[in-house]
Amino acid sequence: MVARAYTVAFEGVEAHQVEVQCSVTAGLPAFSIVGLPDKAVSEARDRVRAALNSMAIALPSKRITINLSPADLPKEGSHFDLPVAVALLAALQIIPEDAAEATVSLGELSLDGTLVSVSGALPAAMTAATGHRTLLCPEESGAEAAWVGDAQVIGAKSLADVVRHFTGQSPLPAAQPGEITTATGHKDLRDVKGQERAKRALEIAAAGNHHFFMLGSPGSGKSMLAARLATILPPLSPQEALETSMIHSVAGLLDQGGISRNRPFREPHHTASMAAIVGGGRRAQPGEISLAHNGVLFLDELPEFSRAVLETLRQPIETGDVMVARANAHVRYPCRFMLIAAANPCRCGDMYDPAKACSRAPNCGEDYLGKISGPLMDRIDLRLEVPPVGFRDLDLPADGETSATVAARVQKARDLQTVRYAEADGIRVNADIHGATLEDVAAPDAEGRAFLLKVAEKFGLSARGYHRVLRVARTIADLEASRDIRKPHVAEAVSFRLQMTKEV
Structure with a gap:
């Protein structure tokens, strides 16, 4: 038997x-x-x-x-x-x-x-x-x-x-779902004084799920800005919460059965191995990029990461999933994350200050940032140089926009995208659009197209860079609830694409 x-x-x-x-x-x-x-x-x-x-x-x-x-x-x-x-x-x-x-x-x-x-x-x-x-x-x-x-x-x-x-002696009751957990913290975008352009870029990144790179001297507020991104992101939809929780369940990270509606925010140290970032190990466990699925992956001090680790991010950024191949297992994990990266202009960080910069400037900055390959940088939608904050700005009262105010605008832009891509397969936000869908929903008007073609020819934009400018322009238009993409939207998107052409 x-x-x-x-x-x-x-x-x-x-x-x-x-x-x-x-x-x-x-x-x-x-x-x-x-x-x-x-x-x-x-x-x-x-x-x-x-x-x-x-x-x-x-x-x-x-x-x-x-x-x-x-x-x-x-x-x-x-x-x-x-x-x-x-x-x-x-x-x-x-x-x-x-x-x-x-x-x-x-x-x-x-x-x-x-x-x-x-x-x-x-x-x-x-x-x-x-x-x-x-x-x-x-x-x-x-x-x-x-x-x-x-x-x-x-x-x-x-x-x-x-x-x-x-055996029917003492039947067990059905288990009840755990609580929906919410983040508890006191971080607010209002805490960041100055850096208005960086805040604008952060809002655009949150609205369209765009990758964002910040370059600036130590203490300019890059990490502070990244930490407050979570406060302006919309909560996970039920489908996204289930997808993310399944990955965290396999990794054993769910806290007492609670399902979180907050988007993951992962910030691995630059000493993390390739298996820790991409996934792997003896049982092919999910890595940081998969644990950040539907959320944020923050890589501080980007050039300090291993070159091999950085290069492995290129394919997951494009496809939204990663194949962990081992001798005894080939496992696929989803990893649709928003990459937020930050870096100093050079190893000492003082290249922009003539009084402190070393004698090797600007070659030291070129060598340091040269660890970030061009193909990887080409996949990042928004690039911004974050200037140091003056001492006088630090004494100003915190009277900027709160995270709740910015989050409301981001939510409205996301709602427009949810309706727009309701019938599209595999597309949820503007950062996902491609092919015929990109041509349909992100085509600028005649003036905007002429401006973009001129910029692409002058600065030698790649085909990927051209399309990423269109995606960012679509997000900027959504933040203004504009159906059409006009020249100002394209110009702002281009400004975030070309600002660091000389530095990186």
Whole structure:
């Protein structure tokens, strides 16, 4: 007799259904797990045996074989403990076989039978809903999985609770979704004194999801501006929140099952490795660019990052996803992020101050910024030199626009884009438009087109640069609620494109 239970194997943010087959036959006593398990899965037999012993359930002196089907799909992680235990309990006729087959389970077992939370409950719940099965998971993971409304989710504290639930002695209640978390902070765009042009660029970047590069001396406010970008971005839509939470669930970053409507803001240090930024490692985990999906990736001191790391950003910026290729896995992760980068003009940062600049200026700046390749810079929509703030400006009262005021304008511009691209496949914001859609929605009027052609010919804009100017101009027009893209919109977009032509 073969008893069956179900679980999942993760490949990126996708959870593939796995059938756990258990056979108890006559022969020399043995407990083996087959089906391409990794070390953590193979060790499940010892954890399951100890957990059953803690419940006074002794394994028979027979040959126990667990098969994880499909056998050619790699199985990784400790979440296979619970489904192995469920299949074994069904094979021993301790719990009903039909109940085990109607359940997708995942969870790690302690030696005393306590269930330990695992990552990936949210995508596992989506797989369970697709197969019209109930998801059984540790209680701590239930709040996260319950956000998938189409799936019934049961959270248990221990293996004993699971047995009592399946046998009808003490049915477990359905898990409830966790709370929607909101950011708590006191940062406001009003705190930034001066830098009006930088604030304008930040607003445009937020409205159209455009990449933004700031160049300026130390202390000019680049990091301060970037940190306040989150305060003017619109909240995640339900679809975006689910996409982002699935990635964070696989990475084990969801806090007590709460789903956040705030856009991710990731700021890795410049010493981060390629695997940390792009994704990888032994289990091909998502990197910072995927954890920033639908949010912001802030790279401070951009030239200090490894050249190889920076060059790997070129393809994800264009396609919105990244393929993490390893010898035993090829995993695709989404990574539609907004890149905000900042850099000093040179290594010491004082090139613009004649009294402090070294004797190598301006060659020191060219060498320093030369670490940023032209193809990478060509993919950045907005470029701005951020000048130092004068001491007198610092004494002025904070009477600028608040983040709430700017956020309202950004939200109106995003609403226009939502309506405009409602029927477009794969396009949500102006930064995504391409091809025929770009020609339809971002074509300037005759005066604006003539101006742009003249600029493109004079400054040698690439085809990518030409199209990115059109996207930014479309966003500027949306901020003014203008249906047409006129010459002033194109001129402002061009000004952010060409301002740093000599420096970078």
